[in-house]
Amino acid sequence: MVVGDISTGTEVLVIGGGPGGYVAAIRGGQLGLDVTLVEADAYGGTCLNDGCIPSKALIHVSGLAHEVEHAESMGLHARADVDMQGLVGWKDGVVDQLTGGVEKLCKANGVNLLSGRAEFVDEHTARVVHGGDGQGSESIEFEHAIVATGSRPIELPGLAFDGERILSSADVLSLESLPESLLVVGGGYIGMELSTMLAKLGTEVTVVEMLDDILPGYDEDVTRLVRKRAEGLGIEFHFGEAAQGWEEVAAAARVRTETEDGETSEYTAERVLVAVGRQPASDTCNVEAAGVESTDRGVIETDDAARTTVEHIYAVGDVAGEPMLAHTAYREGHVAAEVIAGEPSRLDYQAIPAAVFTDPEIGTVGLSAAEAEAEGFEPVVGEMPFRASGRALTLGIEEGFVRIVADAETEFVLGGQIVGPEASELIAEVGLAIEMGARLEDIAATIHTHPTLSEAVGEAAANARGAATHTLNR
Ligand code: FAD
Numbered sequence: 001m002v003v004g005d006i007s008t009g010t011e012v013l014v015i016g017g018g019p020g021g022y023v024a025a026i027r028g029g030q031l032g033l034d035v036t037l038v039e040a041d042a043y044g045g046t047c048l049n050d051g052c053i054p055s056k057a058l059i060h061v062s063g064l065a066h067e068v069e070h071a072e073s074m075g076l077h078a079r080a081d082v083d084m085q086g087l088v089g090w091k092d093g094v095v096d097q098l099t100g101g102v103e104k105l106c107k108a109n110g111v112n113l114l115s116g117r118a119e120f121v122d123e124h125t126a127r128v129v130h131g132g133d134g135q136g137s138e139s140i141e142f143e144h145a146i147v148a149t150g151s152r153p154i155e156l157p158g159l160a161f162d163g164e165r166i167l168s169s170a171d172v173l174s175l176e177s178l179p180e181s182l183l184v185v186g187g188g189y190i191g192m193e194l195s196t197m198l199a200k201l202g203t204e205v206t207v208v209e210m211l212d213d214i215l216p217g218y219d220e221d222v223t224r225l226v227r228k229r230a231e232g233l234g235i236e237f238h239f240g241e242a243a244q245g246w247e248e249v250a251a252a253a254r255v256r257t258e259t260e261d262g263e264t265s266e267y268t269a270e271r272v273l274v275a276v277g278r279q280p281a282s283d284t285c286n287v288e289a290a291g292v293e294s295t296d297r298g299v300i301e302t303d304d305a306a307r308t309t310v311e312h313i314y315a316v317g318d319v320a321g322e323p324m325l326a327h328t329a330y331r332e333g334h335v336a337a338e339v340i341a342g343e344p345s346r347l348d349y350q351a352i353p354a355a356v357f358t359d360p361e362i363g364t365v366g367l368s369a370a371e372a373e374a375e376g377f378e379p380v381v382g383e384m385p386f387r388a389s390g391r392a393l394t395l396g397i398e399e400g401f402v403r404i405v406a407d408a409e410t411e412f413v414l415g416g417q418i419v420g421p422e423a424s425e426l427i428a429e430v431g432l433a434i435e436m437g438a439r440l441e442d443i444a445a446t447i448h449t450h451p452t453l454s455e456a457v458g459e460a461a462a463n464a465r466g467a468a469t470h471t472l473n474r
């Protein structure tokens with residue numbers, strides 16, 4: 001039945017129910033705004049349905065399986081039989097619990113939820129086309145809008161996703177059987193996290209990366225440990241080669257690559273994951289009709305209040321560009337809602353952490369020593385290796401380190417890089433230090449529980465002051 005056009009009004013229209021959009025909607029509801037959130041697909045967006053959560057669930061289980069199978073030196077002899085359907089079913093349950101939670105939280109905060117695709121008609125009107133069989137559309141007048149339409153994987157010419165041979169990260173996260181072999185195009189966040197996960201489950205993995213190292217943007221002594229461990233898991237790397245295209249050969253894909261000098265190579269695998277970055281999805285809601293501009297790459301540029309070039313229209317999350325991380329989207333969503341509600345909230349990217357859930361994990365925040373120097377600081381660096389941490393050794397881990405960067409003169413903490421166990425959790429302490437304007441002494445004098453990995457953060461800060469006790473001072 002066609003319901004036809006109805007017309008409604010809202011104070012704040014949020015387009016997209018991922019981490020940027022649902023957080024903006026909930027915060028707006030908390031602040032007493034009349035908010036309507038429109039989602040075309042599934043609440044929770046990429047993060048909950050096809051990104052952070054499903055990948056971390058599978059990474060956790062692959063780590064467990066691998067760990068129990070490789071603990072002979074600790075006196076543990078065990079075998080892990082992986083039932084891929086059971087594993088993916090469990091992961092889907094985690095996703096359902098969280099996406100259901102988002103819907104409940106939105107409703108509990110008074111957010112009106114609408115299913116459908118929203119498109120701007122002009123700068124104060126949008127049309128929402130409902131899914132399903134001819135369920136019609138509705139027109140919504142709004143005072144403010146927040147665009148939170150996210151991003152999608154970049155598709156390489158010659159390697160279009162088909163869900164069979166050429167897979168996106170979303171396809172890999174829902175595999176019902178383990179491929180015997182996988183070629184991964186791109187050694188960035190997704191390529192490295194998912195390669196590690198599948199190699200631990202028993203897939204033969206080859207990574208082709210266009211640059212000369214994995215994880216662009218991270219320090220070499222950090223990536224080296226991840227690469228070395230990945231090689232130890234049997235992952236084969238080919239650097240300086242860009243994937244160009246593929247052909248089907250005997251129930252497998254043969255992928256062609258080319259170096260800058262025009263040298264070509266071919267790799268054959270049962271399946272191929274293409275993870276060469278994501279592009280903002282600014283083309284899903286006709287932003288031009290509202291007068292909102294986007295760059296050639298599709299980024300909707302914003303100011304420190306998350307405002308676009310149109311005063312009453314905001315953009316948050318991946319659609320507003322790098323860094324494309326869920327916690328950045330959360331923060332931007334918060335700020336947009338608070339600014340609309342009249343609060344003096346502003347974005348500050350100084351202490352945005354990043355974590356890579358590889359083995360070992362990486363956690364970074366703030367400035368590296370080189371970045372600090374480039375910004376005119378005279379940095380002092382303190383380090384604590386995990387081989388000197390009692391807790392790390394009890395976990396069977398001897399590699400990695402915590403590094404803290406501070407300004408030599410004032411001792412203000414400027415940044416941290418951690419590679420090792422639970423780096424994604426440990427980095428939070430350094431982020432808090434930067435956010436609070438803490439000095440090295442504040443971290444060093446904080447009593448950390450023994451025996452924990454967090455002691456290494458305290459020791460790294462002490463090391464920068466020449467006062468570490470469990471490692472030699474520099
Ligand atoms: P999205 O989550 O993409 O949500 C956008 C939503 O908008 C979607 O639900 C979409 O259906 C909806 N939408 C689009 N157009 C319309 C329209 N016209 N009308 C209505 N609805 C619309 N980040 C981390 O911080 N940590 C991680 O560990 C991490 N792991 C990741 C792993 C993978 C495999 C991937 C792919 C990403 C990962 N990310 C991670 C990145 C993270 O998922 C994104 O940064 C985050 O989801 C961005 O949130 P968002 O709200 O901007 O967009």
Ligand code: NAD
Pocket residue numbers: 156185186187188189190191193208209210211214215216241242243244275276277278323324325354355356357
């Ligand atoms: P990425 O930008 O991290 O890495 C892409 C890699 O592909 C780069 O190293 C690039 O040099 C390489 N590349 C590009 N074209 C190529 C080609 N033709 N052949 C071979 N290599 C090629 O992108 P991603 O891994 O797709 O991840 C996308 C985004 O998702 C990330 O930037 C991040 O914002 C987000 N993400 C975050 C996390 C996390 O926070 N832990 C995890 C996964 C994804």
